[in-house]
Amino acid sequence: MPNRKRTTLGVVHVTATPPGWDKGAAGIRAIHKAQGWSDIGYNEIINPNGQAEIGRGKMAIGAHVAGFNSISYGLSMVGGVNSSNRPDFNTIKDAQLVTLEKRMRELSADFPDIKWCGHRDLSPDRNGNGVIEPFEHIKACPCFDVIPWARERGLPVAEIKGTWKTIIVEPASAPVLEGPDTRTAYLQRLLVRGGYVLGPIDGIAGKKTIAAIRAFQFSSNLTQSGEFDAPTVARLRAVFELKTAA
Template sequence: MTIKSIRYLVVHCAATPPTRDIGVKEIRAMHLQRGFNDVGYHYVIRRDGRVEKGRADTVAGAHVSGFNSVSLGVCLIGGVDAKGQPDQNYTPAQYEALEQQLLKLQAAYPAAQILGHRDLSPDKNGDGKISPNEWLKACPCFDVRAWWNARGSR
């Protein structure tokens, strides 16, 4: 499936501990094992800040159910502690690379909203807000909108 218009730039985490540095190759293998036809993300940011290309931007991802045809997925490696609990354990290099990648994507898709995977969870109580108790996942373990706004990158 091809993407017709990009409405969202969605930040994810790989749900890996900080000691595990993987990239597109490893995630592709995991996703193929789960029945996907390729790596689900368009970009992966490794622990040292290197950005690896996953799917083409013109191809719908497999990263956020119900929104794949209108979004690009950017995955940060990390996101859980050694016990598998959600943890915002990204490196400064990852945050810098994330900001730079989002700036590039925002230039290409100026109407797209920048948000985290958890922000696309359903609003179960209908109050117009996605509360922590409504998140399907904590991914990416931080408030992407607040981080983006604080960076002054917009």
């Protein structure tokens, strides 16, 4: 199995195994090999009791994040989904987070060029604005924002811009990330995803955006207000919002 020639990225994961699953690296290896992989994908895992366990190997090229495996170390905590198989950070134990920080510090000493991030931080920047936003996440993994978490602890972090603020839902059908402009831009993206032409995604509800909203409302049998009102937002999200999984 080939080894990395350099390690410039550390990627934090969760295994997306259900609550109570505790079969260690051998169990994850069995799951991954059953999927046709040559070995466990992660370089290392952290079990629910906080014990770290080597997976594929410290220097091995892993199979944990497409496009970055040759330069990255994959460190995964067991857990990440609840009994309904939905992403849930509450499934991660305090002991795992203590070990995670400890191992990140040790690996940062072992690999002086390493920078840390979460798996979802490496999602493609689909709208090209230089920020990895929640709607762009390919996966929820590892169910929390690693970059600000690591930065607060003095750990080296990857130079990736993201939307770190907690998503506030107000009203219940309208995602508000950092302000009204961001909300409008998000809803504009949903319209574009549905094939509606509205010009630049700029967070401004101008003439083209209003026309696209009315076209969507017409096709959805909604009142053609030309505004992102509650029924329109609810319908937009139900039809065009991509659901993510860990």
